[in-house]
Amino acid sequence: MKYLIIAALVSIVLVIVYSRVRPYLKLFRKVVESLNVATEGTATPATPERTPSKxxxxxxxxxxxxxxxxxxxxxxxxxxxxxxxxxxTKNPQTKERKLAG
Ligand SMILES: [Zn+2]
Known part of the structure; x- marks a missing residue:
């Protein structure tokens, strides 16, 4: 009888731990999948930038x-x-404030 209670407690703890860890496992899988996708499709078209200075x-x-x-x-x-x-030459190089008032 004693072992049965311990087994039940252990199973409950395992269920709780699993339920808490499962989202992280899903997240981890998603990250791995996204990484795989990223490594596969890195063909981004390079857009030639025109220098606007000219x-x-x-x-x-x-x-x-x-x-x-x-x-x-x-x-x-x-x-x-x-x-x-x-x-x-026409434009005065130094702007003097001649207008008083
Ligand atoms: Zn001009």
Whole structure:
């Protein structure tokens, strides 16, 4: 009789442990399956990225014309860009606040 109770207790404990572990086993199986799928289908098409630096447009600081960055003229400071040397010379390099009030 004593062994029967122990066997029942052990079986109950086993059932409880199994019921608690089962989700993890399922998760483990899913992870393994996903890993297998990932190793099989790694053929992702490589999308060629065009460098946007060549097509970049900058605005002339003097006349406001949009020009490609390659043709833009920059000051030595590099903060402003101009479409032509005329705009470069026309635009005052140092902005002085002459307007009082
Ligand atoms: Zn300009």
């Amino acid at each position: 097509n970049k447009l900058v605005r002339c600081d003097s006349c406001g014309t949009w020009i490609p960055a390659e043709r833009a003229l920059h000051l030595s400071s590099g903060l402003a860009s101009y479409c032509s040397s005329e705009c470069l």
